Amino acid sequence: SQKIEQNSEALNIQEGKTATLTCNYTNYSPAYLQWYRQDPGRGPVFLLLIRENEKEKRKERLKVTFDTTLKQSLFHITASQPADSATYLCALPLGDMRFGAGTRLTVKP
């Protein structure tokens, strides 16, 4: 069966550093992959989509890569700020969108 794994449950980094989050999937070849941000007590918010024929996508301080050979997506936040602290979810289409368990990022001042 298909699996979506976000390897780190939690990631703590210092302000100004680059945060790198990982999303791996198995038994599946998605046409695209999405990343969402979820703050406590709120619903997930869509951030970025990357398609299988795109190696990299950028949006302001965010960068997403998609390696279909490794079956992995990396999500980077450069020059991280305390306001970036949240849970980040990757999602893949399996009819509807299926979500990974998320990585809780904490950026310390």
Add this chain to the structure above:
Amino acid sequence: DTAVSQTPKYLVTQMGNDKSIKCEQNLGHDTMYWYKQDSKKFLKIMFSYNNKELIINETVPNRFSPKSPDKAHLNLHINSLELGDSAVYFCASSQDLGTGGYGYTFGSGTRLTVV
């Protein structure tokens, strides 16, 4: 103007009761969903509705029933509530089921506590 709104935000009820959660979207999206987020924060699909027709029905208990009076609304009705139903329920909408890759827009969630 809230894009996806769901009510109530908090719901505390006793075992065995029947309750409903309402969801409305003003985005003109064709597809709406219900997700359940458990205590481990894992987000699981429950139902999807496209053009008023149920198109995906996960293996959730038949005590849960989605009801869509029109394209902009998808309500969740739960019968005979059990302790294990306690979770946060999210409504979401999108332009299509997933082929186009459009992002989902989520509501702010309903925290259901069954006592």
